[in-house]
Amino acid sequence: MTLFGIARKNIRKNFTNYFLYFSSMIFSIVIYFTFVSLKYDEMIAATTESSTRISSVFNAASFVLIIFVAIFIWYSNSFFTRKRKKEIGLYSLLGVRKKQIGRLLFYENFLMGIIALFIGILLGSVLSKFFVTILMKVMGYDVIANFAVSSAAIINTIIVFILITVITSFHGYRLIYRFKLIDLFQADKEGEELGASFFIAVLSIIFIGIGYWLALQNILESEAWRKIGIMLTPLVIIVSVILGTYLLFNTLIVYLLKLSKKNKRKLWKGINLISTSQLLYRMKGNARTLTIIAILSATTLTAVGASYSLYYNNKSNAELANPNSIMFINHDEHIANKVNDKILQEGNHEIIYHKTIPTMQIKVDTSSLNSKMGEIIQEYTIISTKTFNEMAGLQERKDHLSLEGNNAAVLDAGYYEGLSPEYVGSSIPLHVDILAEDITFKKLMKYNVLNPKTANITVVIGDELFSKLEKETDHVNMEAYKFTNESYAEIINKEIESILPDNASFSSFYNDYALGMETAGLIIFIGAFLGLVFLAATGSIIYFKQLTEANSDKERYVILHKIGVNKKEVRKSIAKQVFFIFALPLLAGIAHSAVALTALSRLLQTNLVIPVFICIGIYILIYVIYYFLTVRTYYKIVTK
Incomplete structure (x- = not known):
C-alpha cells in the first residue's frame, strides 16, 4: 500500500478524532468564502449607497480572518501531530524513515485540507444567498437576494486555503524531525506539577489590577494616561493584562489548588484527590493555552459586544439626533407649503404634529465657556421658553422651563463630559445689531427639541428677552x-430633499437611522461572523487539548476502574476536571471584556449593558455545548 493510501485509510479510521478539526476548517472556509463573495456581489453594489466602503471593509475582515485561520490550523495541526507521538514512534521502531513518516502526515493534512476546501466552497455557494439576505436585512434593506456564485470568490478562496494547507502540512512534516524516539514513547510523562510562589501569585493580581485601573481611568483627566502617553497607555494595558493572565493560570491557580489539598476532609471525598492531582499535574501544559483562550475570548466578546451595541442603540441615537421626523429652515413660504402638501399626500405617514418654530440664529463668542473642541465663534439657535415648553410637550418630555431675566438653558444633544463647553454658571454675550445682552446658563439639557443638524446647539431664553432681541433682528422660522x-x-425624504434648496439645512430621522443601520449592520455582520470563528477556534483548542490528555490519562483511569472506582465516579471526575479548564479562561475572558466594554461605554457615553449581556449569554451557551461535547468524548476515550 502506498503512503497516500495509508494516509487516506488513517483519516477514514480516525475520522472521529479529526472531526472537530475538520469541521472547524470547513466553517472557516465557509465564512471566508462568504466574505469574499459579498465583496463581489452585484446586488449589494446596486442596492447600497456605499458599496466601495463595504468592499474595503470585507477586504480588511478577510485579511484578519486569513491570519487567524492560518494560526488556528497551524496550532491544531501541531496538536494532532503531538497527539500521535506513540504511533509515530511505532513507525520508527518498525523501520519507517522519518522522511516517509513526514510525507504520510503531509498527505493526511493536505488531503483533509482539500476535502474541507471542497465542502466549504460547496456549502458557502449554497448559503451565499442566505448570507447576502442576512447582510441586507441587518443593514436595513428589505430585498431578497438572487442565487449567484462568484468565480472570483472561488479562485480567491482556493488560492488562500491551498497555501495555508501546504504551509501547515510542511510544518507537520518538519515537526517529525524534532522528535527523538525516546520522547515519542514518553509523551504521556510531559505533565509536570508546578511550584507555587506566593509572590508571583500576588504579582498576577497586581498586573491585572494595573491593567484594569488604567483602562477604567478617565482618559481626559487621568494623570497616569498623561504621563505614560495616550498612544502608549493602551499597549501598557494589553501587556499588563496578558502577563497577569498568564501568571494567574501558571501560578495563582496552582497556589489555590495546593491550598485546597490542605482541606483533607474535602480532598478525601470521592475521587477529589485524583481530580485535584490531575489538574496540578497538567497546569504547566495548560497555562499558555488557557491564557490564549482567555485573551481570545475577551477580544471576541469586546468586539462583538461593541459592534452589537452600535446596532442595538442605532434607533435611540437617531432619535437623539432627530427628535423631529424632519426639520428644515423655511426661507420660502411657497416651498414650505409644497413640502407640507407632499407629506399630506403621502398615504404611508400620518402627521402627529407640525410646528412652525420662530428662532434667531446668532453668532456667539464662546471663549468664556472653556471649550476644548470646536470654534470659538459659534452660531447658536435661540428660542423662547414658551417655544421650548410647547415642543417638549409635543415630544412628551417631562421638563418644563421657567426662565426670568437674562437666565438661559442650553440644549446640547452632543454634550461630551470633559470636552464640551462648561455651560452651567458661565455667561456669554448676545450681540444683535446695536443691542448686547449677557446671558447666564442655569441649566444644561443633554438633548434637543430641535434637530441639531438644522439648529445646531439651541439656547433657551426668557420670553421677554426673546421679544426684546427679536425686534432688533430678523427671526428665522x-x-x-x-x-x-x-x-x-x-x-418621502427623497421627494422633500428634491424640493428644498441646499440652504434649508434639511435633517431627518430616516437619513440618520438608515445610515446608522447600514454602518452598524455591516459591523455587526462582520463582528458576529468573526466572533463565531474565534469562538469555534477557542472551543476547538480546548477540545483538542483535552482529547490529547484523555489519551494520556487512559491507563490511569483503567487502574482506577480496577481498584473499584465505578464509571459514574469516573464521569464525575472528568466533568469536574474539564469544567475547571473551560470555566477558567471563560471567566477571565468575561472579566477582561467587561472592563474593556465599561471603558468603551464611558468613552462613547452610552449604555452597553443589555447588548453586552446578550452577547455574553450566547457566548456562554456555545461554550457549554463545547463543554458537554468534550466531557462526552473524554469519557468515551478513557472507558473504551
Missing part, C-alpha cells in the same frame, strides 16, 4: 414635523 412610520420614510 424652522419647520418641524413628526409623523408615523418614520423608519420607512425613504421615498
Whole structure:
C-alpha cells in the first residue's frame, strides 16, 4: 500500500478524532468564502449607497480572518501531530524513515485540507444567498437576494486555503524531525506539577489590577494616561493584562489548588484527590493555552459586544439626533407649503404634529465657556421658553422651563463630559445689531427639541428677552414635523430633499437611522461572523487539548476502574476536571471584556449593558455545548 493510501485509510479510521478539526476548517472556509463573495456581489453594489466602503471593509475582515485561520490550523495541526507521538514512534521502531513518516502526515493534512476546501466552497455557494439576505436585512434593506456564485470568490478562496494547507502540512512534516524516539514513547510523562510562589501569585493580581485601573481611568483627566502617553497607555494595558493572565493560570491557580489539598476532609471525598492531582499535574501544559483562550475570548466578546451595541442603540441615537421626523429652515413660504402638501399626500405617514418654530440664529463668542473642541465663534439657535415648553410637550418630555431675566438653558444633544463647553454658571454675550445682552446658563439639557443638524446647539431664553432681541433682528422660522412610520420614510425624504434648496439645512430621522443601520449592520455582520470563528477556534483548542490528555490519562483511569472506582465516579471526575479548564479562561475572558466594554461605554457615553449581556449569554451557551461535547468524548476515550 502506498503512503497516500495509508494516509487516506488513517483519516477514514480516525475520522472521529479529526472531526472537530475538520469541521472547524470547513466553517472557516465557509465564512471566508462568504466574505469574499459579498465583496463581489452585484446586488449589494446596486442596492447600497456605499458599496466601495463595504468592499474595503470585507477586504480588511478577510485579511484578519486569513491570519487567524492560518494560526488556528497551524496550532491544531501541531496538536494532532503531538497527539500521535506513540504511533509515530511505532513507525520508527518498525523501520519507517522519518522522511516517509513526514510525507504520510503531509498527505493526511493536505488531503483533509482539500476535502474541507471542497465542502466549504460547496456549502458557502449554497448559503451565499442566505448570507447576502442576512447582510441586507441587518443593514436595513428589505430585498431578497438572487442565487449567484462568484468565480472570483472561488479562485480567491482556493488560492488562500491551498497555501495555508501546504504551509501547515510542511510544518507537520518538519515537526517529525524534532522528535527523538525516546520522547515519542514518553509523551504521556510531559505533565509536570508546578511550584507555587506566593509572590508571583500576588504579582498576577497586581498586573491585572494595573491593567484594569488604567483602562477604567478617565482618559481626559487621568494623570497616569498623561504621563505614560495616550498612544502608549493602551499597549501598557494589553501587556499588563496578558502577563497577569498568564501568571494567574501558571501560578495563582496552582497556589489555590495546593491550598485546597490542605482541606483533607474535602480532598478525601470521592475521587477529589485524583481530580485535584490531575489538574496540578497538567497546569504547566495548560497555562499558555488557557491564557490564549482567555485573551481570545475577551477580544471576541469586546468586539462583538461593541459592534452589537452600535446596532442595538442605532434607533435611540437617531432619535437623539432627530427628535423631529424632519426639520428644515423655511426661507420660502411657497416651498414650505409644497413640502407640507407632499407629506399630506403621502398615504404611508400620518402627521402627529407640525410646528412652525420662530428662532434667531446668532453668532456667539464662546471663549468664556472653556471649550476644548470646536470654534470659538459659534452660531447658536435661540428660542423662547414658551417655544421650548410647547415642543417638549409635543415630544412628551417631562421638563418644563421657567426662565426670568437674562437666565438661559442650553440644549446640547452632543454634550461630551470633559470636552464640551462648561455651560452651567458661565455667561456669554448676545450681540444683535446695536443691542448686547449677557446671558447666564442655569441649566444644561443633554438633548434637543430641535434637530441639531438644522439648529445646531439651541439656547433657551426668557420670553421677554426673546421679544426684546427679536425686534432688533430678523427671526428665522424652522419647520418641524413628526409623523408615523418614520423608519420607512425613504421615498418621502427623497421627494422633500428634491424640493428644498441646499440652504434649508434639511435633517431627518430616516437619513440618520438608515445610515446608522447600514454602518452598524455591516459591523455587526462582520463582528458576529468573526466572533463565531474565534469562538469555534477557542472551543476547538480546548477540545483538542483535552482529547490529547484523555489519551494520556487512559491507563490511569483503567487502574482506577480496577481498584473499584465505578464509571459514574469516573464521569464525575472528568466533568469536574474539564469544567475547571473551560470555566477558567471563560471567566477571565468575561472579566477582561467587561472592563474593556465599561471603558468603551464611558468613552462613547452610552449604555452597553443589555447588548453586552446578550452577547455574553450566547457566548456562554456555545461554550457549554463545547463543554458537554468534550466531557462526552473524554469519557468515551478513557472507558473504551
